[in-house]
Amino acid sequence: MTDIQKIGTPLRDAAVDPRPGDFMAPVNAGKPGPGGDPHGPNVRSYEMGSRQYEAAVARIRAERAEGKA
DSSP states (O other): OOOOOOOSOOOOOTTTSOOTTOTTOOBTTTOSSGGGOTTSTTOBOSSTTSHHHHHHHHHHHHHHHTTOO
16 A cells, blocks of 8 residues: 655635635635625636736746745
8 A cells, every 4th residue: 555645735715715815816705605605606706817817927927036925
């Protein structure tokens, strides 16, 4: 039998468990009831693929390359 070694940390889905400071978290994420269902029609990520999103990702990548992030 092979031993399994866990590497890294568990992932957290911001649509299921939103926290302050999440990068462009989905709208309505974490709301109680059907309105906050992460698989329902009310939880959406409007920013994904937008110019604002692309600019933020480019800025973060540049900061990481410069060692600032």
